[in-house]
Amino acid sequence: LQFFCVWKMTILIVKNVFYFFSISGLSAHCDARNNGTQCSGTLGETVFLRLIHNASGIKIDLLKGNVILLQWRKNITVANEIKDRFDFIPDNGTFRINDLRRNDSGEYKIEMFDRNGKNTGWKTLQLFVQGNQVFLF
Structure with a gap:
């Protein structure tokens, strides 16, 4: 049983039989609720960063x-630097x-702030954006 990724296509080999699966529109999901989390995504694709459990009623600043x-x-x-x-x-505290x-890529x-605007803490995450992988065989 082997898996290969060839330009947005997954190839599964079972007993020398090739099965091809198209996987256009890849996305990565990363639980970044803990300080120092390392996340990765693929160039040109989408990443979902889970920052907190729920943002209802609290204040958040996200900086790079x-x-x-x-x-x-x-x-x-209130502010959205890369809104496009x-x-x-x-509802689930996810930044896409x-x-x-x-x-x-970067830190x-x-x-996070409570309802009264008092800083309740901070955390960091590291995002690595990687290029597409191509395997030739």
């Missing part, structure tokens, strides 16, 4: 370097980045 990518306040998005490529899903680019910082 000194740039604020997202400010979530009182159940609305991302979405925030407050579409069409991953190499410069999306992200999540700052």
